Amino acid sequence: MERRGFIKKGLSWLAYIFGAAALAYPVFLFMSFRKIRKKTVVFHPDEQLAAANFKEGIYLIKKGTDFNALSARCTHLGCTLNFDAVSQQFKCPCHGSLFAISGKWVSGPARKDLMSIPVETEANGDMEVEFEI
Numbered sequence: 180m181e182r183r184g185f186i187k188k189g190l191s192w193l194a195y196i197f198g199a200a201a202l203a204y205p206v207f208l209f210m211s212f213r214k215i216r217k218k219t220v221v222f223h224p225d226e227q228l229a230a231a232n233f234k235e236g237i238y239l240i241k242k243g244t245d246f247n248a249l250s251a252r253c254t255h256l257g258c259t260l261n262f263d264a265v266s267q268q269f270k271c272p273c274h275g276s277l278f279a280i281s282g283k284w285v286s287g288p289a290r291k292d293l294m295s296i297p298v299e300t301e302a303n304g305d306m307e308v309e310f311e312i
């Protein structure tokens with residue numbers, strides 16, 4: 180093989196390799212983006228006193244002696260909800276959706292209920308809420 184032919188062939192192979200990498204890169208990004216990550220929020224006993232306790236995107240709801248955790252993300256476009264202690268409802272500051280303290284959708288552009296998350300009680304009284312982000 181002549182030197183010129185060898186260089187041409189080598190450049191062609193390099194172009195194929197870079198082309199394949201350019202096509203595979205978005206697929207790789209998509210697959211790495213899909214990794215499920217978990218986050219744990221711990222509510223210590225002194226953070227469990229109110230009817231609705233907020234921490235790191237989670238509301239811990241106290242119902243007598245039972246606890247339930249709800250995501251504070253509005254199901255419309257993801258704004259963080261505020262809890263109104265007077266009406267006992269979650270209000271979205273962005274477009275005005277309302278949710279009951281149980282997480283059920285009441286009114287507004289959001290149509291889905293809030294995401295309910297299981298709560299685990301530790302021996303020391305801490306409440307752990309683990310969820311996917």
Ligand code: FES
Nearest residue numbers: 253255256271274
């Ligand atoms: S983001 Fe909450 S109502 Fe639109």
